[in-house]
Amino acid sequence: MQNRITQLFNIQYPIIQAGMVWCSGWRLASAVSNAGGLGLIGAGSMSADLLREHIQKCITATSKPFGVNLPLLYAHIDQHIQVLLDEKVKIVFTSAGNPATYTARLKEAGITVVHVVSSTKFALKAQQAGVDAIVAEGFEAGGHNGREETTTLCLIPSVADAVSIPVIAAGGIASGRAMLAAFALGAEGVQVGSAFAVSEESSAHHIFKQRVVEALEGETILTLKQLTPVRLIKNNFYEQIKKAETNGASAEDLKNIVSKGRSKKGIFEGDLNEGELEIGQVSAQLKAVKPAASVITDIWEEFEQARKNIF
Incomplete structure (x- = not known):
């Protein structure tokens, strides 16, 4: 499949691994990228030095595109930004903060910037800040979430109708059927968290x-x-x-x-x-710990089969 998301990140499948604290190190990010998706290193649980180490190890482990998820709510954010610039990271997903604060600086360095939102209001603000794409995350998701409790089913079409940049759906997506539903609602990619959090390469216990x-x-x-x-x-x-x-x-x-x-x-x-x-x-739909590559393969094959079954 080729669409705006696969072209934006130069990936095979429009499947993005969420940057989750204590789960998303270089092993998981590189495994996802090597399997044709977009792997993300989760900077939220890392010091600046540790983030630098994970970026360098990921560069060694994969020749494919990968990115860093950067929550903006932490005190040491400026140190993380400098690491991203020093290591010439090409893709950054920002979350939990105001995208206007750092997007211009990242874009000036040639970085593709994506921001995670939980409402149409913040999607429009992110677009105005100059991000390249938006992750619209419903309240089904784990980790940091929206106070409004807007479900993915309601959020995705609202955001897709409101913005002109590509939308990535997140929240409750761990199967090809869910991915197909997200595409029907206007998304051009999906961000998967929980299924990768329990994959073999995840650094979770x-x-x-x-x-x-x-x-x-x-x-x-x-x-x-x-x-x-x-x-x-x-x-x-x-x-x-x-x-x-x-x-x-x-x-x-x-x-x-x-x-x-x-x-x-x-x-x-x-x-x-x-x-x-x-x-x-x-999580109630997840039944086994399996390799990250199998997560991608299973989602994609079910997506293709579900599409044939419907159409």
């Missing part, structure tokens, strides 16, 4: 991966709306958050609970009780 593939429908919930909304598997940590919110906890109180390295504890170290287990609703 094997205990976390196993918990995700065992997750049932209804076991995740969107929480922490006073801070930055995040979707979690319900566990003891979530119960602490729920109790604090019920008792009228302030944003500062919630920060104190979350700031104890909870996402690292849950995703990277495999603490299923006290860790922050970030994952999407689609």
